[in-house]
Amino acid sequence: MTPLFSFDSGNDGSGWLVGGWVGHLHLDIPGIVFIIGSGKHLSSLMETLSDVNASENVDPRSLNEICNGDVSERIETFEDRVEGSNLFEVFQTMHGQFGDLPAFKISELMKLDSLESASTRSLFSILSRILDESIDKKNGDLSQRVASVLKLVVQEIEQRGSEQAVSMRKQSSLYKSREDRYQSKIRALETLATGTTVENEVIMNHLQNTKIEKAKLEEAKKCEEQDLNRLRKEKDKCENHILTLKQELELTKRTHEEVRLQLEFQTEETKNRLEKKIMELECLLNDSRKNVKELEDFSESKILRWKRKEQRYRHFIDSHFKSLQELRLASGSIKQEVLRTKNIYAEELHHVGINLKGLVESVEDYHSVLEENRKLYNEVQDLKGNIRVYCRIRPFLPQQSAKQTTIQYIGENGELVVTNPSKQGKDNHRLFKFNKIFGPAITQEEVFRDTQPLIRSVLDGYNVCIFAYGQTGSGKTYTMTGPNVTSVVDWGVNYRALNDLFNISQNRKGSIAYEVGVQMVEIYNEQVRDLLCNDSSQKRYPSNFFLLTTYLIDHFISLSILAPFHTPCISLFLFSFNLHTLGIWNTAQPNGLAVPDASMYPVNSTADVLELMNIGLMNRAVGATALNERSSRSHSILTVHVRGTDLETNAVLRGCLHLVDLAGSERVDRSEARGDRLREAQHINKSLSALGDVIFALAQKSAHVPYRNSKLTQVLQSSLGGQAKTLMFVQLNPDVESYLETISTLKFAERVSGVELGAARSNKEGRGVRELMEQVAFLKDAMVKKDEEIGQLRLLKTNGSGELLGMASPGYGSASPRRHSLGGARPSQRLSRGKSSVERAASGQ
């Protein structure tokens, strides 16, 4: 509410006070104009104003009162009226507590039609309060009630806006008409002013005042227009706000509708589910009722049956009680009968015991007879000279723990049953029989214990050959050499054999002086190589020296004669001659020197042997294959030469022990061999098949034995076909995957065990025989010399020039520059042959 007062004092001392309130509290409170004046001017003005007021519905009484100077009373009356009005209360409420009222109170107010008395601004504040509060409380959702209240408030605001616009329009037209009337009044006053000057002046003043008033009114009009504009803008804003509110309302309505639909749907679903459940429960209830009924029926029938049974049992017990009494009487008589029978049995048992004792004695006899039979059988075998076959089965390696075995049975007397567990059938089992079977748990020592007698016979002048045969990775090297040279427990046959020879020679040193020499060669890719050749730049002895030493050996010159040539520890005993590829002599050599070119070292102790064999093993060709990490890629042959001189009779005996670790036979596809490995495998398989051919020919007693088909068979010729004692270790891998290899190995071994070599003979020569042999050798040599001289003479004759083309060397070496290759005859060889025939003559053959 804006108070507007204006005071103007006229020329006559009279003053004008024009005042009033123009209400702009968004409610149209009509403006009240108070005019205070005096005299006739005032009365004429009042007349004019009364006209105006009449048209504006102003109470003329009030104006009169004002004119009479009762202004203060009027102001008080107005204030009383405003204070007492509803609007004031509403206004107070708006700016006081109403804004803080909760939603339900607001709705209460709405119901009481308080909205009509509230100002538009307060309505907006209510609106925003409701929205804020409702949205805050209900997480953006408006309840139906709040929405309806909002709708009401918005409608009220809209109505107010339109009403205001109408009243503004009315007011502006009212002002227009007023202005027109004032203009006419001015004009009337101007005509009046023409009357007296004073009056004119007064009128002029009036006019002036009226002009001022007009200006003020115009200003007020401007203000009102501004207000109108502002209101219009406000209205626009309100309309926008209403629009957004409407949209929000719409959105809320839609969300609400969706939620409602969802809830309805869920309710429907839950209802259906519950109905279904109720139906199911009803079904279950019916079922259980039925079951209860059935059970009741069943239990009733059971009770009846049990009652009947009880009666029957009672009857049965009564009858049995009677028969029990009868039985008791009968058992007394039976007891007496049993006692009598017991006595009779005791007597009979005594007789049986006596008989059994006799039987046990016979069984014991039978065992000793069996043992004797075995011995005799072995002796017969010795006499027949069969190759002995020992079969050794290696255990599964740690990485093979989960594998199945092909070995089904190991008999005490050399029976072995092999089966293929991955195949079923009658012919799946195969039985083999050998001299001895060593199972996977047998130790190195146990294996050697059964080999020892054979090895000892070397010291009695026999030639012995032990070789290990089997597929790659089956344990040949393990048996012959052992896995770890430094551990005595792990020593294989080789070390144990030499150790044993030294021990025995020590024991016999009072009667026989033994000298032991060792050679170690390998056959790699059909080439014989010296394994004890530590240094390829070793001394090479001239061929004359070679011939001389060969002669010395052939004529049994003691090894000790050569002692000065020895190096202090392991000295070069014989010679080292082009050490990489060696030739093989005619294997009919009685001294067992199949590869005389290979280095031979005298050994005096096991330590010497260990050192030598370490060198040999280091030089051996090994490589990794898919089946064995350290697969021997060559056949290794350790030859132990023993020469014993009887200290009493001077008789000399010579034994030779071949310890052969063959390279493993392998299926090239399984061992995944390529390149060098493949070439090695092909050579290995070829030489093993040549060995098979030789053995087959021997077993068949063929006239021709194909020894020359491989270096291996050439080296082993004396052991396979001579009068040697031969033992073959057949090594088996128990793995199912190796079943085929196992079977072919066993078949080969079976054939070998059937080979007869002829009775083994000791290489003993008495003094007489030796002298005779020396004479024969001398004569033979003289003959050879003569032959050569004749040959040279013939050459000279045919040459015609009279020059000597070749120099015949004196002595035994014909100085033939030709290296002795396979089958190449040399004087000493011829001499040897001669010796053999003399030997045969001496032995009466």
Ligand SMILES: Nc1ncnc2c1ncn2[C@@H]1O[C@H](COP(=O)(O)OP(=O)(O)OP(=O)(O)O)[C@@H](O)[C@H]1O
């Ligand atoms: N009786 C055994 N006890 C324990 N382990 C053994 C036995 N025999 C063999 N082995 C192990 O089996 C593996 C293969 O043995 P070894 O090298 O002696 O086979 P191989 O027949 O000489 O093979 P290759 O012909 O390829 O040289 C080695 O790891 C060896 O230690």
